[in-house]
Amino acid sequence: MTRLRSTSPVLPCALCGFCFTWYWQLGTETMRSTIPTNDTAQTVDSSGHDRLTCRVALIGFGTVGKSVAKILCERNDCSLRLTHICNRNIERKKQPWVPNDVIWTDDVQSVLKSDVQIVIELIGGITTAAEIVRGALEAGKSVVTANKQLIARHGPELLQLAAKNNCQLEFGASVAGGVPVLPALRTGLCGDRLHGIAGILNGTCNYILSRIEGARIPFSEALEEAQARGYAEADASEDLDGGDARAKLAILVLAGLHTWVAPESIRARTIRPIDAVDFDYATELGCTIRQISRANLNADSSGSAALLAEVGPCLVPSGSPFGRVQRNLNLVLTSGEYGGDMAFLGAGAGGDPTAVAVVSDVMFVAEGLAAGKKAAAGYVSAKAVSSDFETPWYLRFFVRDQPGIVAKLAEILAEHHLNIDSLLQKPGYNKAALPFVITLEPCRDSMLHPALEKMAGLDFSLRPCLCLPVLREA
Numbered sequence: 001m002t003r004l005r006s007t008s009p010v011l012p013c014a015l016c017g018f019c020f021t022w023y024w025q026l027g028t029e030t031m032r033s034t035i036p037t038n039d040t041a042q043t044v045d046s047s048g049h050d051r052l053t054c055r056v057a058l059i060g061f062g063t064v065g066k067s068v069a070k071i072l073c074e075r076n077d078c079s080l081r082l083t084h085i086c087n088r089n090i091e092r093k094k095q096p097w098v099p100n101d102v103i104w105t106d107d108v109q110s111v112l113k114s115d116v117q118i119v120i121e122l123i124g125g126i127t128t129a130a131e132i133v134r135g136a137l138e139a140g141k142s143v144v145t146a147n148k149q150l151i152a153r154h155g156p157e158l159l160q161l162a163a164k165n166n167c168q169l170e171f172g173a174s175v176a177g178g179v180p181v182l183p184a185l186r187t188g189l190c191g192d193r194l195h196g197i198a199g200i201l202n203g204t205c206n207y208i209l210s211r212i213e214g215a216r217i218p219f220s221e222a223l224e225e226a227q228a229r230g231y232a233e234a235d236a237s238e239d240l241d242g243g244d245a246r247a248k249l250a251i252l253v254l255a256g257l258h259t260w261v262a263p264e265s266i267r268a269r270t271i272r273p274i275d276a277v278d279f280d281y282a283t284e285l286g287c288t289i290r291q292i293s294r295a296n297l298n299a300d301s302s303g304s305a306a307l308l309a310e311v312g313p314c315l316v317p318s319g320s321p322f323g324r325v326q327r328n329l330n331l332v333l334t335s336g337e338y339g340g341d342m343a344f345l346g347a348g349a350g351g352d353p354t355a356v357a358v359v360s361d362v363m364f365v366a367e368g369l370a371a372g373k374k375a376a377a378g379y380v381s382a383k384a385v386s387s388d389f390e391t392p393w394y395l396r397f398f399v400r401d402q403p404g405i406v407a408k409l410a411e412i413l414a415e416h417h418l419n420i421d422s423l424l425q426k427p428g429y430n431k432a433a434l435p436f437v438i439t440l441e442p443c444r445d446s447m448l449h450p451a452l453e454k455m456a457g458l459d460f461s462l463r464p465c466l467c468l469p470v471l472r473e474a
């Protein structure tokens with residue numbers, strides 16, 4: 001067996017004086033890593049640039065952009081060089097800690113026409129960001145972005161454009177912020193055949209639900225608190241109603257299940273009707289409530305794959321990995337045919353954790369450029385997406401108390417061939433607006449739906465029935 005032996009362990013880089021070049025001796029031949037060496041004559045190209053230094057431009061100098069710039073400026077190696085920082089109205093953005101040779105500009109086109117090799121897009125939004133990313137790829141520049149809405153909507157098209165132009169597109173920070181789940185799907189798990197992905201992908205919802213759980217406060221109070229602490233925007237609809245999480249789920253499905261699905265075709269249920277009383281009843285059942293995004297790829301009888309996907313609040317066992325995720329953390333679980341289950345947990349947002357994911361992507365792309373890699377665009381479009389999961393169910397009613405309520409509900413459930421598992425009514429609640437719960441044995445969503453429609457018309461019902469899947473295996 002050939003052994004790699006370090007001969008002269010570290011040599012200072014002649015270009016920057018700070019970074020180090022490793023040499024290994026393989027037999028009698030000295031091998032060199034792709035990090036710049038003291039062989040200056042061979043590494044300078046006709047434009048006077050060091051060929052082994054990758055030139056990087058940053059577009060969007062906000063929360064994440066500023067953290068990315070800081071990490072790049074503080075790195076003690078010369079394999080990456082930040083050359084441009086671009087933002088609208090750039091003058092107010094200038095920072096003294098950025099080296100003098102970095103160009104500050106508000107002219108995106110000048111960046112795209114420059115000789116940078118990697119463009120980092122961190123402006124957010126869809127239309128302008130898409131134009132910038134397309135423009136960069138068409139100009140032969142690789143792109144790193146943290147933009148979930150952009151990738152969820154245009155990912156396949158942009159991956160194809162990257163491959164066509166011999167460049168790369170990476171979006172590791174677009175799901176779960178600083179948690180390296182997308183890089184894990186791209187490299188560490190690509191040898192498996194994944195069939196399931198589930199996650200807590202929205203820190204705002206997790207914060208609100210864990211606050212209701214911990215303090216038994218109403219939903220509106222938990223939302224106000226999240227807004228006051230900066231965990232929720234003034235209009236938090238994208239988070240609360242599942243739009244944010246389903247864009248992230250669509251990206252996970254693309255990267256992990258190699259299946260393209262438009263985010264809008266994934267059903268999203270809101271967390272708004274969750275009440276403190278639901279945590280009382282969930283606790284009785286050994287559970288808590290979390291917003292779960294989940295997707296399963298099932299082979300149908302014809303052998304082709306059918307995708308089940310959904311985002312929404314679910315009951316999960318309190319002691320389970322999902323049940324233990326508190327506040328604004330993210331957790332992603334993957335299930336593979338060969339490797340079984342894997343878990344990824346960490347900070348799903350925040351300038352610095354997200355910037356780490358962005359810079360890691362930039363380093364990965366820079367290495368790929370040195371090795372002549374281009375984007376892989378392998379995926380299939382989902383034939384259809386359904387949310388017809390088969391699970392046990394939690395049904396919570398608010399009723400005006402009167403005789404015969406349970407008998408009427410049981411009659412409707414029986415008519416629809418649905419089996420009751422348990423009936424819970426805790427004492428002490430106001431009889432004028434009495435909450436109680438029925439749990440059902442496993443059935444498909446499509447079987448339950450007609451029964452819920454019939455229940456909605458009952459005169460004792462004060463609010464629509466809250467219907468949550470119970471994920472016992474979560």
Ligand SMILES: NC(=O)c1ccc[n+]([C@@H]2O[C@H](COP(=O)([O-])OP(=O)(O)OC[C@H]3O[C@@H](n4cnc5c(N)ncnc54)[C@H](OP(=O)(O)O)[C@@H]3O)[C@@H](O)[C@H]2O)c1
Nearest residue numbers: 060061062063064065087088122123124146147349350354
């Ligand atoms: N923040 C997080 O924790 C997090 C986590 C994961 C992913 N992400 C993603 O990362 C991206 C950036 O998020 P962020 O939180 O850093 O946003 P941000 O703080 O709003 O920063 C965006 C920056 O881009 C600038 N900008 C916006 N539109 C522009 C345009 N048309 N031309 C030039 N500059 C423009 C903004 O300038 P102004 O100052 O004038 O507004 C701002 O400086 C988004 O795609 C986001 O979804 C963020």
